[in-house]
Amino acid sequence: MNRSNRYTLLAALVLGAIPLLISAAKVGDAAPEFSASASNGKSFRLSDYRGKYVVLEWHNNGCPYVQKHYNSGNMQRLQKQWTGRGVVWFTILSSAPGKQGYATAGEENDYLVKMQAAPTAALLDPTGEIGHLYGAKTSPQMVVINPQGIVIYDGAIDDKPTTDLQDVSRATNYVSLALEQSMAGKQVETVATRPYGCSVKYADSAY
Amino acid sequence: MLCARALPAAGTTIPHGTLELVAEDQWITAGHPFSLGLRFELEPGWHIYWLNPGDSGEPPRITWQFPEGLTPGPIEWPAPERLGTSSIVDFGYGDRVMLIVPVRVTAGLPAGEPARLGAQVKVLVCREMCIPGKAQLSLTLPVQSQPPAPDPRTRDLFRGARKSLPRPAPGNWSFRLEDANDSFMLTANLGHKITQAIFFPLAESQIENAAPQELVPRDTGFRLVLHKSDQLQKPLDRLKGVLLLSGDRAYLIDVPLGKPRTAIKRYGARTRPA
Incomplete structure (x- = not known):
């Protein structure tokens, strides 16, 4: 076996070994379809929103990085700003x-009221199915999907990976940037970043 | 000597642990560099993060408050551990770790007045969940004109911490890095067979942290397959990081990316600008 064949075989072996990682949604690919129950009792299916921008926000109300964005009012502000411009915003648990x-649905509804949060809906994903479909690693990881159903941004909410409230106002928000640039018909400059925060607490998480 | 332990627990409380600022020398001498240590002691199961925290978390951040004439150098980070599950992997330290910080001392520092060294540390401590902590540390050291002398109380701490620091790779070792479609292939020629190796990249968003690093032992070293990160948006020039061999010996490596081979180019869909 010559060297190039060995490389090919090796690469194939490695790719085959990690289907979970390479099947996750990637920027430039079609956003994987999902349907889920929301805390408000309704069901939502991603493909019903073709023609609109969709933002996915991975949420964990106990995570200090998420609390930075909710206690500062930043997340609610973004939700109001963008749903006001026709964007569909799913908070995903x-x-x-x-x-x-x-x-539970009731607990999440209480939280939404208390925090004056304004997503289109808070989707309950206790099996982690949607999280794994998108390869969500942290809260608050953010994904932006364009009206054609293509992922145009995946990563951090902004460029300040800290838990400090003061950092919110001096941060560059990647979600707003992606939405603004795409809506203006421009190329989205920053399409993928390290999604800072707490690890998503899937069933197998120990960290 | 009465105390068997190097130092009594005198740390400042952080979430699920303590943090203490210690010095390697008994006093400061003008013109002589010395080392400080940030000594983290955590409850079982809790961890803090390396310089590159991996998929989640963040490294400790330190703001030094030093008198004039003292300048802190960069933190010397011990080799980290892989922490995590199948889909999310972080890099950090469990239980206890000491970060060493070298300090430069100006030649004109006057002897006599003791120096008060302060440090404000922001640290994220995690287990199942993460708790941000903040600690204000201080340490007062005499400034003397005689040459520096090591502090016997901290000697073992610094000796232990230095053992876990990655060292430069020996000059007769050679490494090659190649772009292979969705992966980087790191080939090491060390002159002997290696059956265990883990690579920790210094920078974020270069490799997929949670992907298994497939090791192929070779008579003269090994080949390691590092899956590229989805967040990697432009081609890499080089890969810098810590290579942990057989579980305990850590080396710093810095390998430029070689030109892709024709065979790989043909196989791979992704092309790089020349």
Whole structure:
């Protein structure tokens, strides 16, 4: 076996070994379809929103990085600003039952009222299915999908990976940037970043 | 000597642990560099993060408050551990770790007045969940004109911490890095067979942290397959990081990316600008 064949075989072996990682949604690819129940009792299906921009926000109300954006009012401001411009905003709870950030429909509704949050809906994903479909690693990881159903941004909410409230006002918000640039018909400059925050508390999470 | 332990627990409280600022020398001497240590002691199961925290978390951040004439150098980070599950992997330290910080001392520092060294540390401590902590540390050291002398109380701490620092790779070792479609291939020629190796990149968003690093042992070293990160938006020039061999020996490596081979180019869909 010559060297190039060995490389090919090796690469194939490695790719085959990690289907979970390479099947996750990527920028430039079609956003994987999902349907889920929301805390308001309704069901939502992603493909019903073709023709609109969709923002996915991974949420865990116990995570200090998420709390930075809610206690400062930043997340609610973004939700109001962008849903006001026709964007569909899904807050997604992928924490497994018993893990930090898990909430029943009633608990999540209370939280939304208390925080004056304004997403289109808060989707309950206790099995982590949507989280794994998008390869969500942290809260608050953010994904932006364009009206054609293509992922145009995946990563951090902004460029300040800290838990400090003061950092919110001096941060560059990647979600707003992607939406503004795409809506203006421009190329989205920053399409993928490291999604800072707390690890998503899937059923198998120990960290 | 009465105390068996190097130092009594005298740290400042942080979430699920303590943090203490210690010095390697008994006093400061003008013109002589010395080392400080940030000594983290955590409850079982809790961890803090390396310089590159991996998929989640963040490294400790330190703001030094030094008198004039003292200048802190960069933190010397011990080799980290892989922490995490199948889909999310972080890099950090569990239980206890000491970060060493070298300090330069100006030649004109006057002897006599003791120096008060302060540090404000922001640290994220995690187990199942993460708790941000903040600690204000201080340490007062005499400034003397005689040459510096090590402090016997901290000697073992610094000796232990230095053992876990990655060292420069020996000059007779050679590394090659190649772009292979969705992966980087790191080939190491060390003169002997290696069966265990983990690579920790210094920078974020270069490799997929949670992907298994496939090791192929070779008579003269090994080949390691590092899956590229989805967040990697432009081609890399080089890969810098810590290579942990057989579980305990850590080396700093800095390998420029070689030109892709024709065979790989043909196989791979992704092309790089020349």
